[in-house]
Amino acid sequence: MEGVKDKTEEKAVEEISLKDLSRKLEEFAKARDWEKYHSPRNLLLAMVGEVGELSEIFQWKGEVEKGLPNWEEADKEHLGEELSDNNPSSEKKEDRRFSPHPCNFQ
Amino acid sequence: MEGVKDKTEEKAVEEISLKDLSRKLEEFAKARDWEKYHSPRNLLLAMVGEVGELSEIFQWKGEVEKGLPNWEEADKEHLGEELSDNNPSSEKKEDRRFSPHPCNFQ
Amino acid sequence: MEGVKDKTEEKAVEEISLKDLSRKLEEFAKARDWEKYHSPRNLLLAMVGEVGELSEIFQWKGEVEKGLPNWEEADKEHLGEELSDNNPSSEKKEDRRFSPHPCNFQ
Amino acid sequence: MEGVKDKTEEKAVEEISLKDLSRKLEEFAKARDWEKYHSPRNLLLAMVGEVGELSEIFQWKGEVEKGLPNWEEADKEHLGEELSDNNPSSEKKEDRRFSPHPCNFQ
Numbered sequence: 001m002e003g004v005k006d007k008t009e010e011k012a013v014e015e016i017s018l019k020d021l022s023r024k025l026e027e028f029a030k031a032r033d034w035e036k037y038h039s040p041r042n043l044l045l046a047m048v049g050e051v052g053e054l055s056e057i058f059q060w061k062g063e064v065e066k067g068l069p070n071w072e073e074a075d076k077e078h079l080g081e082e083l084s085d086n087n088p089s090s091e092k093k094e095d096r097r098f099s100p101h102p103c104n105f106q
Numbered sequence: 107m108e109g110v111k112d113k114t115e116e117k118a119v120e121e122i123s124l125k126d127l128s129r130k131l132e133e134f135a136k137a138r139d140w141e142k143y144h145s146p147r148n149l150l151l152a153m154v155g156e157v158g159e160l161s162e163i164f165q166w167k168g169e170v171e172k173g174l175p176n177w178e179e180a181d182k183e184h185l186g187e188e189l190s191d192n193n194p195s196s197e198k199k200e201d202r203r204f205s206p207h208p209c210n211f212q
Numbered sequence: 213m214e215g216v217k218d219k220t221e222e223k224a225v226e227e228i229s230l231k232d233l234s235r236k237l238e239e240f241a242k243a244r245d246w247e248k249y250h251s252p253r254n255l256l257l258a259m260v261g262e263v264g265e266l267s268e269i270f271q272w273k274g275e276v277e278k279g280l281p282n283w284e285e286a287d288k289e290h291l292g293e294e295l296s297d298n299n300p301s302s303e304k305k306e307d308r309r310f311s312p313h314p315c316n317f318q
Numbered sequence: 319m320e321g322v323k324d325k326t327e328e329k330a331v332e333e334i335s336l337k338d339l340s341r342k343l344e345e346f347a348k349a350r351d352w353e354k355y356h357s358p359r360n361l362l363l364a365m366v367g368e369v370g371e372l373s374e375i376f377q378w379k380g381e382v383e384k385g386l387p388n389w390e391e392a393d394k395e396h397l398g399e400e401l402s403d404n405n406p407s408s409e410k411k412e413d414r415r416f417s418p419h420p421c422n423f424q
Binding site for chain 1: 333
């Protein structure tokens with residue numbers, strides 16, 4: 001995930017609890033007045049969209065091994081960005097409308 | 107689907123049989139030497155990617171009625187383009203690597 | 213797709229045009245009074261569900277070759293059934309609430 | 319999520335950090351010798367399958383409000399089960415082959 005956030009930030013994210021992550025996501029949405037968009041089916045379709053973007057990274061690769069040994073650095077970075085789209089501390093997300101999170105469905 | 111292809115082309119597509127569609131997709135891939143990419147799981151992930159793009163169009167809309175009565179023309183056109191991504195006669199597809207089609211899975 | 217429908221039926225399906233397929237799907241839904249369920253986002257989520265079922269067939273297989281040379285007959289049959297879930301002439305579908313089809317989105 | 323796990327267990331899960339969750343998922347897989355199944359594309363397709371199952375719960379509902387005010391208890395419970403499919407402490411998962419988790423992709 002290099003290139004998306006620095007080491008300190010990455011560590012902070014890893015230490016966060018599911019509960020605090022959920023709370024941070026709520027605050028993130030509230031601060032931007034995005035809660036009105038977060039109906040269950042909106043969030044579900046957003047999750048489908050995110051999984052679709054992950055799939056587009058992998059779609060023409062054929063089978064790949066754990067650790068992505070033969071991938072170019074740019075592809076790994078792209079993957080890291082997609083995987084961190086749920087990460088509330090990512091600076092990259094400022095221009096995104098929300099963070100999908102399973103806890104928001106209920 | 108206006109804006110993606112003209113009326114004559116649209117009619118031709120509608121008249122095509124599933125068998126001929128499948129054959130055209132095969133020819134389309136063969137002519138570009140793309141068959142090597144068309145392993146079952148590559149195609150499946152490509153299909154997930156396409157469904158993800160459809161979902162991204164609908165994700166923040168809340169519920170929408172049949173016929174998309176309140177959608178702007180640009181959104182309808184975007185949707186038409188995504189839906190025609192499986193359409194082998196679309197000129198737009200020249201730069202795409204393939205056309206996913208259920209028949210190719212087996 | 214052996215085991216799902218007989219040869220004659222399979223041929224009839226292959227010869228059908230996209231336009232007639234679309235019309236048959238409409239009639240199929242109308243006859244069951246299912247049109248009320250066919251809002252764009254309902255259909256989209258149903259499509260996501262179908263793609264999810266396809267994915268579950270492939271998820272633990274590792275990479276598979278075209279033609280599925282090492283698959284057991286039961287797995288091939290299961291795949292055929294999932295792929296034919298869009299096929300309006302399949303007897304298997306009598307108990308399903310609808311047939312998702314891209315043409316219904318607009 | 320009542321019915322899937324008791325209150326104490328639920329609290330324990332909420333307090334877990336992303337790092338520990340990731341580690342528990344690894345241990346869970348290792349103890350069952352499932353690591354061999356966890357190639358990136360296997361996990362990705364498993365994630366698509368899970369999102370597909372969520373979609374099947376929502377597909378015929380039309381739009382639903384936050385908190386699912388008009389849902390029956392059985393539907394809410396089913397949803398809770400699907401959402402907890404990533405939860406490594408769920409007893410329900412003993413018979414599942416693995417837990418998909420974004421962290422496993424890299």
